[in-house]
Amino acid sequence: MHVHVLGVGALGTLVATHLRASVRQRLMPVSRSRASRWLVPQHVAPYLPDPVRTSLTLHMRDRPMKMQAQAPGSQALRLSVERDGVSITEQGFQLELVSPVDPAQPRLLVPDADGVLHEAPGVPPAPIDSLILSTKADATLAALRPLVTRITPATTVIVLQNGMGVLDQLIERLWPQPEHRPHFILASTTHGCYLKRPLHTVHAGFGALYLGVVPGTHGAVERPLPSSSNTMDPELDLAAIPDSPATYSLRTTLALLLSLPLDVHWERIRMFQLRALRKLIVNACINPTTALVDCKNGELFGASSALELFRALCTEASQVLEAHARDAKAAQTSSEADVAHLSSLPLADLLTQTDADGLPLLDASLQPASMLHEVENVVRATAANWSSMHQDIRSRRGRTEIDFINGYLGELGRAYGIPTPANDLLTHLVKLKAQRTTGSWHGPSM
Structure with missing residues (x-):
């Protein structure tokens, strides 16, 4: 099983470090790793890949050893996760160094028994079994293009990013033909880091990691475990995924992720959609505001001006998403429905209520009052965290993921004729601030 990680930022480092630790612990003698083995759910353990045959490859543009504070002469690639002042560090990763001249021909470095990396010349790029996509949303398409020829319909791609619209973009630009598409797992997290x-991430707030399998050619896979079939939010059964080469990586990737000590849940795609859209609205409130005000998340709590801004953002988002879901419901009976679009996800299922006139209404959890309450809860829960958008501004990256968060809501609003002035204003202000940090904000004179 060859697992690749594209995008080793805060979240990519968190997941890659725990994946490597999980594989390493399963290589230990039972007497030394028994405690960690007990943490793997019983319904997950049978589907984990052979740790001896499992590799974890990181994709980077620059030689990371130059960025690490290590002893002179050390060539081991180490990733670290720090929580409550205590760090765990893992090595043993393979590394693909991407050349800007020929991105499709990376240099492969493999670790020896001590974790020291050595170049493997002449080894052709191998097919990718599983790819964790944790790049910034605005950089995804360019970063993924060089890998497309190594991704097959048997590959599983995990989209672990902020915002919405990335999957639409990938399907439209890279895999317009359904039969050529890989399996997609959407991931959303409440972990703050x-x-x-x-290569050193601070795990500032412990949360959860949620997974949803995008409907595809692999058939129905959302079968509850017998032990939880009567619950409102049942655990899903990996045994429902067909036992075939075409779906091996899907089942194995889910098992690997479910084995991590990050409170991981695989849920029905409808439940995942609700959760992902709630997170989109939360991010639309917190990320640009902290980036513009230059503060940690918790500093927004109790600020009356922030509360009024959040109220406006939640109202706009709810109106736009309701129109979007109604459009998806209408498309279900239309011969013009675009099956290559993300509308193949159950957006219409978000309409769970009706008004006095019988018109469908958005799920209660996406209504403005409910969303405002959730934003306040997240501000408190992640009080010590710096938002990813604030980090982009502070690092002078020159751009952010705003187009996939507030910009996404604004684009939907324009498509349905719904004004989104608060989201549009924040989008422009964040772009202006990002450009100013790099001195590129001076356009043509007016």
């Missing part, structure tokens, strides 16, 4: 330095 930020980079202290390259």
